[in-house]
Amino acid sequence: MTYSVAVSGASGYAGGEILRILAAHPDIEIRTVTAHANAGQPLIRHQPHLRSLAHLDLQDTTPEILSGHDIVFLALPHGQSGQYTDALSDVGLVVDAGADHRLVSADAWDAFYGGAFHEPWAYGVPELPTASGKQRANLVGATRIAAPGCNASTVSLSLAPGVAAGVIEATDLVTVLAVGPSGAGKSLKPHLLGSEILGSANPYAVGGVHRHIPEVAQALRAAGAAEVRLSFTPVIVPMARGILATSSARIAPGASDTDVRAAWERAYGDELFVQLLPEGVYPRTADVIGANTALMGLHIDRDANRVTVVTAVDNLVKGTAGAAVQSMNIALGLPEDRALTVNGVAP
Template sequence: MLVQGRKENCVADKRAKRLTLGSHVASPSSMSFRVSASSSVKPEKDIRIGLLGASGYTGAEIVRLLANHPHFQVTLMTADRKAGQSMESVFPHLRAQKLPTLVSVKDADFSTVDAVFCCLPHGTTQEIIKELPTALKIVDLSADFRLRNIAEYEEWYGQPHKAVELQKEVVYGLTEILREDIKKARLVANPGCYPTTIQLPLVPLLKANLIKHENIIIDAKSGVSGAGRGAKEANLYSEIAEGISSYGVTRHRHVPEIEQGLSDVAQSKVTVSFTPHLMPMIRGMQSTIYVEMAPGVRTEDLHQQLKTSYEDEEFVKVLDEGVVPRTHNVRGSNYCHMSVFPDRIPGRAIIISVIDNLVKGASGQALQNLNIMLGYPETTGLLHQPLFP
């Protein structure tokens, strides 16, 4: 019933093959670097990157990760409320990098870049992206293009979709699952953090018909950085510290995104019970998922299927049986750790999946996607090991 594990040399060959993907879409000799001295820096690398919404946490993570990327260089950065300021004045930990001055979106010259990361809030992204030059490769980290069903977007996000014509060409960017589609994409909708932790373990199990489509229960927990950098009373230290807070009960906006992905692979409607919780920590995310196994299936089968599915993936690690994933062990990295455990209730299993919500749950996966879109090895700039302790 289950695919047997491949031999080590085959795994190594496959990984090596993926790390030498394609050819670059642009080279220094074929590109003209036209940059404004007031808002840009002279490019020293192959690909010029524009970053929209640079003053938020995901924007700062993009900048941090690109510091070690040999081919991508940020040459344009927007932040409307911080326009005219330097990036180091907004994020002092990035002062060692040579970065352009922040500008407002309306003053940005997109003819000076080759690709764009969009880290703007949902609801503002659609109108901006539809006006960008069509030659640009774009990875959107907001939720504005994740849902294919326009009516569903309007229902869950409370506003009309403002770029319906673009939705048809969008590719959903769950990298390990949809890599081949991402290679050909111009516009990628980067997945949400919770959907990443949930779909990575569940998609292979649903595809192999090892778990039932019904009664999937997800208990998820996130660090407070997932709520963004804006000043909010609910995110004050005295409100967050020494406590756990459930939110978005039954109505969290990641629900339709999760169900869309699971329904696609199941080829039937999948409805989940999903409850997220805010934890008194900065980074990290854990999804504890309770599933019913198909008749005759054991937890060992689930574990083996995940091992087989991800054995040649750099960023998804299926831990040995009995080893519990911990958010500490992926902090600051693009890795996802997961494992499977037997439930005390017969026929049920417990899956635990952890990521750093700002990296694999946002900026890291976005960089992984852009690497693929531009023909570079997808691990480029992303092999930082987790920060511990």
């Protein structure tokens, strides 16, 4: 069966990456691409790397244009997806790459986003450990999927195995993330200009205000944490793509070094796209560019009584578009890795 697809926000980074992956998907026909300010223009003007889609023009983003497809991907800024999802009842599968359907708590949405709260959808991080298994089970047959925030899924995947196994304390978590500016979208922002970021590392959303914090806390509670306290500090660095998240947690009393490493080995030993590296080996963002992989290195520091997990992802693939397509594959009963690769691009 071939599924017809519409992609909104197709002129942006996330929308463009969804299109790049779907263009190689044998079960997908990309029929419609939409935008807002760029509507009426050729897609290729905004995504010149997508040569196989040069025949498509950007249409207006309206419920009428998005309806009538088998699958709709929404790659819109937070607060914009809900107005469309409410009107797409005739679409069999909707995947939202924005934030509107990620959070289960209306209070958390009000505190970190504001505006209208929309119902939570199945969370699109299949490998994420939960108290009852993996998030993958909640995606089987799903008709509405919320793709993750890139920083949030990276940190959640880093720490959830330790929470689920009871070998770390979720009340003392610290993460610092080196992040490429493509994660902030394609809209012009002065602080993301090349002249501002080249040769510099720039912290932002410091002090517990980053919008991905409640998403991480939600994931870790689903893994079994009774309470989550997280210090979260992102830093923009001069690389177009990528996240390198260095996360640490206090080791729970009685947990041995063997217990700690075994928690991550059990969680990801059978996973294709989330891989724990050998002891003493740590990933680089260069190792995952273009790939749907999250690579992790783990170190146990007994002097500090902490475990440190260093995780690298491509924020536009495993962090966003790859997770969205992987979740779509699961929901439709297709091979989970269809159109997705573990191989990055080097140098």
